Amino acid sequence: MIGEPTRRLDEGALRALVPRVLAGLIRRGEDFDAAEDALQEALLEALRVWPEHPPRDPRAWLTTVATRRLVDAHRSEAARHRREEQPYAEPRPAATEEGDDTLFLLFCCCHPDLAPASQVALTLRAVGALTTREIADAFYVPEATMAQRISRAKRTLRGRRLDQPGDLAVVLRVLYLVYTAGHAGRADLVGEAIRLARQLTLATEEPEARGLLALMLLNHARLPARLDPEGRIVTLDRQDRGLWDTREIAEGVRVLQSALAMQTEERRPGRYQAEAAIAALHDDAASTEETDWPQILAWYDDLVALTDDPVRQDPAAVLGRAVAVGHVLGAAAGLRETDRLREVLGERHRWHAVRGHLHELGGDLPAAATAYAVAARRATDVTERDHLVRQAARARTAGLGRNSRLTERPP
Amino acid sequence: MPKYLLLKHYRGGPAPHRPVPPMDQWAPEDVEAHMAFLKHVSELLEENGEYVDAQALTSARTWVRYGGPDAAPVTTDGPLPETSDLVAGWYMIDVESHERAVELAAYISSEPGPGGEPLYEWIDVREVMSEAPRATDPA
Numbered sequence: 212m213i214g215e216p217t218r219r220l221d222e223g224a225l226r227a228l229v230p231r232v233l234a235g236l237i238r239r240g241e242d243f244d245a246a247e248d249a250l251q252e253a254l255l256e257a258l259r260v261w262p263e264h265p266p267r268d269p270r271a272w273l274t275t276v277a278t279r280r281l282v283d284a285h286r287s288e289a290a291r292h293r294r295e296e297q298p299y300a301e302p303r304p305a306a307t308e309e310g311d312d313t314l315f316l317l318f319c320c321c322h323p324d325l326a327p328a329s330q331v332a333l334t335l336r337a338v339g340a341l342t343t344r345e346i347a348d349a350f351y352v353p354e355a356t357m358a359q360r361i362s363r364a365k366r367t368l369r370g371r372r373l374d375q376p377g378d379l380a381v382v383l384r385v386l387y388l389v390y391t392a393g394h395a396g397r398a399d400l401v402g403e404a405i406r407l408a409r410q411l412t413l414a415t416e417e418p419e420a421r422g423l424l425a426l427m428l429l430n431h432a433r434l435p436a437r438l439d440p441e442g443r444i445v446t447l448d449r450q451d452r453g454l455w456d457t458r459e460i461a462e463g464v465r466v467l468q469s470a471l472a473m474q475t476e477e478r479r480p481g482r483y484q485a486e487a488a489i490a491a492l493h494d495d496a497a498s499t500e501e502t503d504w505p506q507i508l509a510w511y512d513d514l515v516a517l518t519d520d521p522v523r524q525d526p527a528a529v530l531g532r533a534v535a536v537g538h539v540l541g542a543a544a545g546l547r548e549t550d551r552l553r554e555v556l557g558e559r560h561r562w563h564a565v566r567g568h569l570h571e572l573g574g575d576l577p578a579a580a581t582a583y584a585v586a587a588r589r590a591t592d593v594t595e596r597d598h599l600v601r602q603a604a605r606a607r608t609a610g611l612g613r614n615s616r617l618t619e620r621p622p
Numbered sequence: 623m624p625k626y627l628l629l630k631h632y633r634g635g636p637a638p639h640r641p642v643p644p645m646d647q648w649a650p651e652d653v654e655a656h657m658a659f660l661k662h663v664s665e666l667l668e669e670n671g672e673y674v675d676a677q678a679l680t681s682a683r684t685w686v687r688y689g690g691p692d693a694a695p696v697t698t699d700g701p702l703p704e705t706s707d708l709v710a711g712w713y714m715i716d717v718e719s720h721e722r723a724v725e726l727a728a729y730i731s732s733e734p735g736p737g738g739e740p741l742y743e744w745i746d747v748r749e750v751m752s753e754a755p756r757a758t759d760p761a
Binding site: 588 | 650654657682
């Protein structure tokens with residue numbers, strides 16, 4: 212038998228089955244907690260058995276094995292509780308559509324009673340089928356901590372009726388959190404977020420789901436150019452646009468257009484569509500000089516109009532708009548826009564970094580250097596901090612060079 | 623093997639051997655050289671099998687204490703004397719001896735500053751207490 216290749220499991224296909232089997236169990240009335248545990252055991256069993264005896268219907272196999280575990284668990288639990296409580300919940304109508312399953316599970320994992328960190332963890336575990344270890348690594352916490360976070364989240368869901376349609380806005384926010392977490396560190400989370408967002412667009416007609424997918428694709432397309440080989444941040448205006456993923460941009464634009472085509476007088480594009488449109492305009496420019504800033508500003512106008520009090524409710528959008536104002540109406544106008552945010556964002560590094568950029572745009576290099584230096588002191592990310600220190604040093608040296616020969620150093 | 627924290631400080635500690643302006647006022651090439659050296663230190667520690675962890679801290683500090691029953695936590699972020707210690711970050715290393723920890727701390731302290739000259743930065747070397755070995759616990 213030596214040398215006979217073990218039949219390799221198609222891990223991707225196995226992972227794709229997880230949310231469907233899990234959704235089926237929960238719909239049948241099982242607790243989320245118990246169903247997830249049973250499915251994990253079934254998966255371990257599958258990894259052991261399938262290489263030798265591949266099942267004819269993998270989904271049915273997993274459902275059967277998980278159900279057997281659940282029955283065992285119910286029996287021992289019922290014995291413990293002397294049947295004081297009804298061990299089975301009411302069965303619920305079964306649905307079979309794959310998209311429905313994904314959406315249903317996303318609503319479970321993004322239950323409003325859960326904290327955002329738990330929603331994210333549970334989504335990656337139950338819908339993304341990532342292992343606890345993988346999720347822990349992605350968020351740089353010990354595996355035991357993440358295991359505890361997940362089991363607490365599952366305990367919170369215990370006994371909750373999970374048949375109410377959830378809040379799609381929460382699901383979108385959770386997927387965006389997964390995506391941004393990946394952008395900050397691990398690239399595999401970005402891929403996972405895009406995969407889940409894509410599944411979501413199959414499950415709902417909601418244009419904002421497409422807006423979110425488009426936004427992810429259009430930003431992700433620029434990722435290869437965002438850091439240089441030394442790991443240093445390269446700002447958008449200095450990126451090698453030849454490194455951008457044109458196929459991903461094309462897909463993002465297509466998805467965005469299909470979302471925008473659904474708008475009506477009553478139903479204006481939401482925030483993800485507006486942000487995706489801004490990303491698309493950046494992606495569309497062959498060079499930084501060709502960036503269509505007036506159009507970008509118009510989309511930012513729409514974005515800030517989505518909230519009653521944008522300075523307090525969506526300061527990030529107001530700050531992004533200030534940059535666009537600086538490029539369209541001049542640096543001084545952009546800086547005036549940032550003044551409105553001083554009270555809300557004045558302690559944040561990003562506010563100072565944007566002001567540094569606007570000062571530089573207006574040719575005031577000493578002021579830019581000071582703003583970058585303040586931003587660096589407030590940065591919460593090492594890569595960004597290092598980038599801002601470099602920006603400060605560069606602006607300061609360039610400012611000195613313009614006024615005098617102070618940059619010359621003794622040999 | 624003992625573990626050590628090699629702490630870097632924003633402020634505090636003995637008087638600087640060589641006072642320098644903040645890094646954002648250095649020449650860009652000096653900034654690059656400094657950052658490249660720190661990256662090299664992490665890589666070196668990993669290659670040696672001495673690396674455990676390295677973290678940087680932001681300079682924002684909040685002191686917090688219990689406020690009493692049914693009271694909110696009491697916090698303060700100042701005013702504190704400018705001379706009070708403020709940790710900037712650390713390397714945690716797992717090394718053969720205290721001598722090796724001192725040697726590595728001195729190497730880190732040779733990091734290039736303005737003009738490529740060593741910074742001579744003071745590094746705070748602290749040994750991490752080990753857990754009592756279970757095997758020798760009294761029964």
